[in-house]
Amino acid sequence: MRDGDSVPAALHEPNGNRQTAIAEPRSRDRTRQGVAMTNFAGPLRPNRKRAIIAAGILIVIGTVAYFHFKSATNAKTNSGVPPVMINTAAASSGDIGVYVQALGTVTPLNTVSLTARVAGQIAKVEYQEGQHVHVGDPLVEIDPDPFQAAVTQAEGQLARDQAQLELAKINLARDTDLLKKGVISKQEFDTQVATYHQAEGAVKLDQGNLDMARVNLAYCHITSPIDGLVGLRLVDPGNIVQANGTSPLVMITQLQPITVEFNVAEDAVPQIVQAVRSGKILTVDAYDRANTKKLATGTLEAFNSQIDPTTGTLRLRATFKNDDDALFPNQFVNAQLLVDTHKGVTLLPNNAIQRNDNGTFVYLVQPNQTVALKTITVGTNDGNTSEVQDLQPGAVVAADSFNRLSDGAKIAIRPTASETKPASPNK
Structure with a gap:
């Protein structure tokens, strides 16, 4: 401290005022520093602008260098990934049918359930289970002896009544002459006419009985009414069956x-009806x-x-x-x-067509041994092949390994069996 300088009041005051005395010079120092900074910034504004521009250029250069380095790194990394082995399918030009699909049931034209038409005992079962039979083939025989006896009896009755008819006819002719000569009365002649007609009616009745007996005899021999397949056997020889029973003897389909x-x-009905008409x-x-x-x-x-x-x-x-x-x-x-x-359309196997949330697509094989994701429109599908648009015939697409493929993926086409077959030693 030089002579003549005043002693700070803080040296003579309590500690509470000392901080105030010390703070004043610091406040003045900040003011001087602030003035000095203001005076320094004013003349350097052009330099600051140039510095900002230079920094921006450096940032751009750094960004370009970064992405160039990243691209080179990715290319180097991708070049190390082995290509995906795939099978391919080729689009072709051809015709495809438009189908209406539905669930159907097979129904036979004829199903026959044969039952007995006369009562009796089963004498023979003449078919094999599962046999193909034709119209007229014998299937089951009911014991014919009782029905043959009925035929014989009816034939005898008919013969007797035919003889009676012949006698009545002769008597009628004789009485006709006698009536003309006046030998017999008109009443006697009418009686003879009635006798003749009665004998004639008896013959017709006998003929009907004989026909029925023959029909019943024929019913003993059950034959197939259609061509078809016989089912499982339902009766055995010795079984007694009733006429027109509910249990079938055999079924044919x-x-x-x-x-x-x-x-x-x-x-779909209008299209079907139009085609039929x-x-x-x-x-x-x-x-x-x-x-x-x-x-x-x-x-x-x-x-x-x-x-x-x-x-x-x-x-x-x-x-x-x-x-x-x-x-x-x-x-x-x-x-x-x-x-x-549909004729002359582009066709593609269904196994080459893929679908995601964005639609239907294929992986189109490129000349540089990569695949490109190609969106397509699918039309008619016949179960194995689909009609496609946005794809030309001859285009080659991936047919498998879809879970390993993506747009731009490198691929290697798996050789076909003919390409891998060893050459003949004679060649």
Whole structure:
């Protein structure tokens, strides 16, 4: 401290005022510093602008360098991923049918349940279970002896009455001459006429009895009225059966031809009716319950005269030759009715078509051995192949490994069996 300087009041005051005395010089120092900073910033404003611009340029350069480095890193990483092995399918040009599909039931044209028409004892069972029989083939024989005896008795009665008729005829001729000569009276002649007509009636009655006896005898021999398949045996030799009983002796079902009845939605009815009225013969394919194996092909025969209001469907019937017995009565089948054919369209196997929330697509094979996700529109489907749009015939698409594929994925096409087959040693 120099001479002449005043001693700060804080040296002579209590500690409570010391802080105030010390704070004043600091406040003045901040003011001086603030003035100094203000004076420093004023002249450097252009430099600050240039610094900001330079920093922005550095940021842009750094960003570009980062993404370039990241792209190079990803490319290097992707180049190390092995390609996905796939099988392929090719789009082709062709025709495809438009089908109406429905669940159907196989129904026989004829089912016969044969019962006894006369009472008696079963003498023979002349068929084998599951045998194919034809019209007139013997099936069951009821003991014919009682009925043969009835025929013989009726024949005897007829012969006797025929003799009586012949005698009455002779007497009538004689009495006619006697009446003309006046030998007999008119009453005696009328009696002879009545006798003749009575004998004539007896002969007719006897003939009827003989015919009935012969019919009953024929009923003892039960034959097949249709061509068909015999079921399981229902009676055995020695069984006593009653005439017109409720228990059948044998059941026969016609298998060739056979029909399938199925219902189609009312929306499909106009197209079907129009095709039938135009003279087209509509074919119907019958598939098994799983709808994977075709059992037979037939033609539409008829359809009902009205739509069922409770189900909104129309009942149709198709006929099948069924030469190989592929269809069996009461069997459930999937019926596919061909109502139209789209010609010259692009076709693709169904196993190559994929679907997600955005629609239907395929993985189109590119020349650089990658795949591109291609959105397509699918039309008619016949179960194995679909009509597609937005794809040209000849286009090659992935047919499997879809869970490993994505847009732009590298692929390797799996060689076919012919390509992997070793060459013949003679070549």
